[in-house]
Amino acid sequence: MEHRLEKIKKQLHSQSYKLTPQREATVRVLLENEEDHLSAEDVYLLVKEKAPEIGLATVYRTLELLFELKVVDKINFGDGVSRYDLRKEGAEHFHHHLVCIECGSVEEIEDDLLDDVERIVESDWGFKVKDHRLTFHGICRACQSKAEEKEKVSS
Template sequence: MNTVKEQLHKSGYKLTPQREVTLSVLLENKSKHLSAEDIFQRVKEQYPEIGLATVYRTLELLYDLKIIDKANFGDGVSRYDFKQSGAKHYNHHLICVNCGKVIEVEDDLLYDVEKIVEHDYKFKVLNHRLTFHGVCRECQLKDESNE
């Protein structure tokens, strides 16, 4: 939280109570990829007078300041999580088409592909995203037990 506070101050912003509770919700749910609405519902439990627009503005500010990442998994809903400190790339994701679970893959699976693109196409890669859509282990086990 102190690191985020410093980043906000360097950029001319304060850590308001609304921003702090939004950050707390993100920290408490680090392993999840919450939508703005999910975050709003959790923030509202702790700060009942907050509005959805305030949560949206806070998330956009944190995204603009590169404190959090925003990802869209093809369903039109933006989801947020903390940026991996020191990471060059976004995390890769595995998305279960049955239950909607999102699993992060922190390995940089495209390192070799990136080097080929840079060499063969003379294209400087700044970032990439990789998303697999499939069925998670839990859903596979449910399916097997229903057969």
């Protein structure tokens, strides 16, 4: 984690920003909860445990700065809530997500599934792709299994 924190600090410095204690507390919360796709409010509540003096507006500003610097990605899974996701180290693109419409679980796909699509877009439309996002909405394995079990019991 310290290695990632140092890299983020360098990213901030390269854009003339400092890693203030409030920013560091926010980044640490994101690093510690990397799998969770936290909202700004979630981040705030967790940061508040480490730095009780921090305000919600400071957390929002920090998250927006990290988003602008491409340290985090902002995602909305269709529920109207922005969530923040640390960009994977060395990743050229945002990773993809599987969102279960039954239980709300979110899984990440690290493989870049759109390389061929990007090439077609660039060659056929002359559009230089800088990034992309792909979110699949469906029913996860666990929910499918529960539904199958219910079906067996009711038949």
